[in-house]
Amino acid sequence: MSPGTLAVKVRGLSKLFGDFTAVDAIDLSIKKGEIFGFLGPNGAGKSTTIKMLCGLLLPTSGNGTVNGLDIMKESEEIKKKIGYMSQKFSLYDDLSVEQNIDFFSGIYGVSQTKKIERKEWALDMAGLLDRRKTVTRDLPGGFKQRLALGCAILHAPPLVFLDEPTSGVDPISRRNFWNLINEMSKAGTTVFVTTHYMDEADYCNRLALIYRGRVIAEGTPNDLKQKYMTSYVLEIETDRVVEAMETLNRSGIETAIFGSLLHATVDNMEKAMPRIREVLGEAGIRTERVERIVPSLEDVFVSLIEAA
Amino acid sequence: MKLVRIKAIAKKEFIQIWRDPLSLAMAFLMPVMLLFIFGYAITLDVNNLKTVIHDLDRSSLSRELIAGISASGYFKIVDYVTDQKDLDRYLDSGKALAAIAIPADFSESMARGRDVQLQVIVDGSDSNTATIGLGYISAAVEKFSRKVSRGKGQQLIDPRIRVWYNPELKSRVFIIPGLIAVIMAVIAALLTSLTIAREWERGTMEQLIATPIKAHELILGKLLPYFTIGFIDIILSVLLALFLFNVPLKGNIFLLMILSGIFLFGGLSLGILISTVAKSQLVASQISMVVTFLPAFLLSGFMYAISNMPAALQFITHIIPARYFVTILKGIFLKGSTLNLLITETVLLAIFGLIVFGMANMKFKKRIA
Ligand SMILES: Nc1ncnc2c1ncn2[C@@H]1O[C@H](COP(=O)(O)OP(=O)(O)OP(=O)(O)O)[C@@H](O)[C@H]1O
Ligand SMILES: [Mg+2]
Numbered sequence: 001m002s003p004g005t006l007a008v009k010v011r012g013l014s015k016l017f018g019d020f021t022a023v024d025a026i027d028l029s030i031k032k033g034e035i036f037g038f039l040g041p042n043g044a045g046k047s048t049t050i051k052m053l054c055g056l057l058l059p060t061s062g063n064g065t066v067n068g069l070d071i072m073k074e075s076e077e078i079k080k081k082i083g084y085m086s087q088k089f090s091l092y093d094d095l096s097v098e099q100n101i102d103f104f105s106g107i108y109g110v111s112q113t114k115k116i117e118r119k120e121w122a123l124d125m126a127g128l129l130d131r132r133k134t135v136t137r138d139l140p141g142g143f144k145q146r147l148a149l150g151c152a153i154l155h156a157p158p159l160v161f162l163d164e165p166t167s168g169v170d171p172i173s174r175r176n177f178w179n180l181i182n183e184m185s186k187a188g189t190t191v192f193v194t195t196h197y198m199d200e201a202d203y204c205n206r207l208a209l210i211y212r213g214r215v216i217a218e219g220t221p222n223d224l225k226q227k228y229m230t231s232y233v234l235e236i237e238t239d240r241v242v243e244a245m246e247t248l249n250r251s252g253i254e255t256a257i258f259g260s261l262l263h264a265t266v267d268n269m270e271k272a273m274p275r276i277r278e279v280l281g282e283a284g285i286r287t288e289r290v291e292r293i294v295p296s297l298e299d300v301f302v303s304l305i306e307a308a
Numbered sequence: 309m310k311l312v313r314i315k316a317i318a319k320k321e322f323i324q325i326w327r328d329p330l331s332l333a334m335a336f337l338m339p340v341m342l343l344f345i346f347g348y349a350i351t352l353d354v355n356n357l358k359t360v361i362h363d364l365d366r367s368s369l370s371r372e373l374i375a376g377i378s379a380s381g382y383f384k385i386v387d388y389v390t391d392q393k394d395l396d397r398y399l400d401s402g403k404a405l406a407a408i409a410i411p412a413d414f415s416e417s418m419a420r421g422r423d424v425q426l427q428v429i430v431d432g433s434d435s436n437t438a439t440i441g442l443g444y445i446s447a448a449v450e451k452f453s454r455k456v457s458r459g460k461g462q463q464l465i466d467p468r469i470r471v472w473y474n475p476e477l478k479s480r481v482f483i484i485p486g487l488i489a490v491i492m493a494v495i496a497a498l499l500t501s502l503t504i505a506r507e508w509e510r511g512t513m514e515q516l517i518a519t520p521i522k523a524h525e526l527i528l529g530k531l532l533p534y535f536t537i538g539f540i541d542i543i544l545s546v547l548l549a550l551f552l553f554n555v556p557l558k559g560n561i562f563l564l565m566i567l568s569g570i571f572l573f574g575g576l577s578l579g580i581l582i583s584t585v586a587k588s589q590l591v592a593s594q595i596s597m598v599v600t601f602l603p604a605f606l607l608s609g610f611m612y613a614i615s616n617m618p619a620a621l622q623f624i625t626h627i628i629p630a631r632y633f634v635t636i637l638k639g640i641f642l643k644g645s646t647l648n649l650l651i652t653e654t655v656l657l658a659i660f661g662l663i664v665f666g667m668a669n670m671k672f673k674k675r676i677a
Contacts, residue, residue: 054518056676076520076674084518088511094327095320106316107519152515 007032007159007190008053010064010071015048015057022048024213025062030192030206032158035185037204038194039301045213046194047087050161053192054084067159083152083160087167087194091148093137097128100136100151108155122150125180142173149180153189160184162193166200178203198298209301217304224300231303232269233295236262236276237288247283248276256302263293265303313521317529321503325533335499335534339541342491343548347484356384357441359406360398362427363388367415369456376452377408382444399429406430406441418456484555485637486610488545492568493604493630495541496575497582497596499534504583505592517674524669531576538572539565549641558644564637567654571633574661575600578629581668604630629660 008030015023023045030036040046051057053066055075064071069078091100101119110118123129126146128139136144145165153160162181166174178200181191185205193204201207202221209217209224217224236255238244245262248255253276255264266272273290280287325331359377363370378385386404389395398404409427411417417424426449430441507513516526546564549555557564579596586592605611607621608630614622625631632653639645647654 051676055674056514056518058675076522079518079674080520082518084515086511086514086518088514090511090515092320092324092512093510094324099320099323103316103320104519106312106319107516107521109310109312109520 005032006030006065008036008064008066008192010053010062013049013052013062013064013071014060015045015052016060021213023052023059026210026213026215028064028208028215030190032190033185033188034205035181035191035193035203037201037207038192038210039196039198039201039207040194040210041196041305044196044210046196046210047163049210050084050163050192050194054082054161055079056084080155081157081159083149083155083157085148085152085160085162085165087163089144089148091136091144091151094135096133096135097123097126097139097147098132100147101154104151105154110154118154118156122147122154126150142169142176145169145173145177146180149177153184158188159190160192162191164194164196166195166197174200198301199296201297201301207297209304211305217300221297224297225295231265231267232272233293233299234264234266234269234272234276234290235293236264236290238262238280239286239288243283244280244285247285248279251279253279254306258298263299263302265299309522309525313525314529314532317521317526318532321530321533325537335537336541336544339491339495340544340548342495343484343487343545344552346487346491347480347548347553355382357382357406357444358386358404359383359408360395360404361385361388362390362392362395362407362409364412365410365414369415369418370410373410373414373449373452374408376455377445377448380444380448382441382448395429406445408445480553481555482638482642484549484553485641486608486634488542488549489571489630489633489637490601490604490608490610491545492538492542492571493575493608493633494597494600496534496538496572497579497600498593499537500530500576500579501582501586501592501596502579502589503530503534504580505586505589508587509589514676517676521674523672523674527577527580527665527668527672530580531573534576534579535569535572538576539569542568542572555641557641559640559646563647563650564640567636567640567650567657568633570654570657570661571629571636574629574657574664577661577665577668581664581671584668584671584673600630603628607631608634610634627660629657632657632660 006029008028010026010028012025012027013023014021014025026049028049038046038049048057052059053071055071055078059071066078067081069081071078092103095103098119101122105115105118120129123132126143126149128134128143128147131139131143136147139147149162149165166177169177174197181193181203185191195201204221206220207218207224208215219227235258236244237260241257241260241262245255245257248262248264253264253266253272255262257263264272264276269292276290277287325335361374363374374385377383383406387394387398389398392409395407395409399407407427407429409429411425411427414424428442428445504513507516542565546557546561550557578599582595582599583592586595603624607614607617607625607628609625610630614625614631617625635653636645636650636657639650643649
């Protein structure tokens with residue numbers, strides 16, 4: 001792939017804090033215009049990676065480009081053409097909605113002619129047209145996140161980095177936020193987004209799963225489901241979920257709780273189905289239902305992380 | 309350099325200060341309060357020092373001396389005693405803090421032009437008052453002897469303490485200009501050191517350093533509002549000095565303002581430099597206190613004369629900007645100094661400011677680690 005079509009291309013990117021390796025020689029290629037999801041559990045190295053790409057952290061080793069600019073040498077140039085929304089809410093709490101927008105508009109050097117238009121656009125996008133004078137501190141979480149996004153892209157950058165934009169926000173606001181991301185992507189913006197909500201992975205065009213500083217899987221959501229899910233996932237409905245899980249795990253069948261149900265990952269479905277009923281029956285647990293299901297991405301990641 | 313960015317930072321900073329009662333109080337109330345408290349606390353003034361007189365001479369000349377001392381206003385004569393024992397009793401009981409004994413041959417010796425020994429006793433338990441009391445007595449006696457010898461050039465009584473540029477011995481007048489310099493040195497660094505540390509603490513700096521803003525734009529934008537505040541503080545301090553403490557302003561007020569501006573630039577930049585090292589408000593304020601308060605207080609020539617310090621300390625005083633500002637403010641207030649006389653201090657302050665500003669720019673990294 002020619003570098004001209006890539007928004008991000010890095011090789012062997014690593015970050016060490018002392019002798020702790022937070023990010024371990026990862027490679028990433030992100031095409032222009034795509035929504036790239038960067039998934040991983042807490043402490044996996046998502047934020048550290050994003051900060052290196054945005055020029056906030058100097059990589060310990062590795063090389064590559066963001067918007068065609070060298071991440072080691074041209075970080076200040078990179079900052080002109082990206083939007084960054086940090087994991088921690090980082091607008092000014094004590095400024096009003098409008099004052100925050102005006103501030104970042106000034107910092108990004110948005111021209112006088114575009115300033116008003118961009119402000120109205122951001123207010124509209126965040127759903128804050130009639131709350132422009134509200135002090136940011138008093139906004140509900142979902143609005144804050146959308147305002148933060150608005151402020152980060154006032155200068156209409158071709159590439160945005162969003163670090164867990166939906167964490168700690170209610171499900172409806174999360175859905176709204178992903179709609180915004182989709183719209184941005186349709187308008188041609190490349191979106192690099194991290195999350196630890198596995199169910200958000202399906203919104204992305206492509207994904208990378210990072211675990212303990214290493215990328216352990218990469219591809220489109222469908223790729224991942226097919227490629228990494230060679231085993232079968234069985235869904236089990238019982239009356240006592242926790243006990244059932246413990247019993248099955250003890251007898252060598254890997255299960256995990258999904259809501260009120262159990263998911264078991266097995267290699268041989270024909271043998272496993274009667275065995276599950278047998279084991280549970282011996283323990284006096286009633287089995288309502290055992291059936292094969294299409295694995296969700298969450299199943300894929302659970303099995304990948306267990307294997308890693 | 310983009311002016312819009314500097315403007316955006318400055319405006320944001322103004323709004324934040326304006327919205328935060330604590331910042332407002334620190335910006336405007338703190339210097340005024342410090343000046344008020346220290347102005348009264350450290351003041352070396354002694355008024356109505358209770359004094360007993362033991363006049364063995366009982367001549368018109370001795371009465372004239374007593375009248376002179378009494379007229380100075382610093383002493384309140386509580387009694388005339390005829391016995392040394394009574395004099396001791398007054399001092400022991402604390403009913404008098406000073407005693408003056410005039411020898412029996414006082415007028416005779418004066419008439420013959422011989423040196424006279426006055427016995428002056430001061431309660432030393434408050435050494436500050438004692439020293440000042442002695443100073444006042446020497447001054448009053450010297451004045452008297454000058455009057456009596458009528459310009460014959462005969463130094464009858466050698467005063468031990470000389471007070472320069474403050475003939476009235478009003479020590480508050482002498483202290484206040486230097487005090488303003490010391491307080492402003494502390495306030496300036498404190499104001500700016502907190503503003504950047506606060507952004508690191510609240511996480512807003514992370515957003516800021518991800519934008520294309522340049523270090524000098526951020527620093528200038530931060531300096532601007534605090535420069536305004538610092539300037540208002542100086543104006544307030546000068547007004548207090550003039551109208552509350554009755555310090556005369558002999559020199560030019562515009563010169564005073566311009567030189568104060570040069571000093572502020574360095575002091576505020578120092579705070580920024582500190583905050584590039586300290587990323588928490590607590591650490592930043594502690595460092596700025598240590599870096600500014602102690603040197604400004606002890607080594608600027610405000611409390612202790614630099615010429616009396618050991619050579620090594622004297623050398624160190626040269627890198628303390630408060631030293632030059634103390635000289636400048638004292639000079640303009642008390643001596644009416646013009647720029648020619650203060651040019652060295654002015655140039656050194658400007659150099660200090662430029663170096664610190666440059667260092668702050670170099671040290672401020674747009675990276676987390
Ligand atoms: N400045 C630092 N110094 C030392 N260790 C750090 C530093 N920053 C991050 N780490 C460590 O590096 C690892 C990766 O951190 P990072 O913030 O990148 O994780 P993350 O994937 O973003 O996790 P989360 O979902 O919690 O945000 C963690 O173990 C973290 O403790
Ligand atoms: Mg993170």
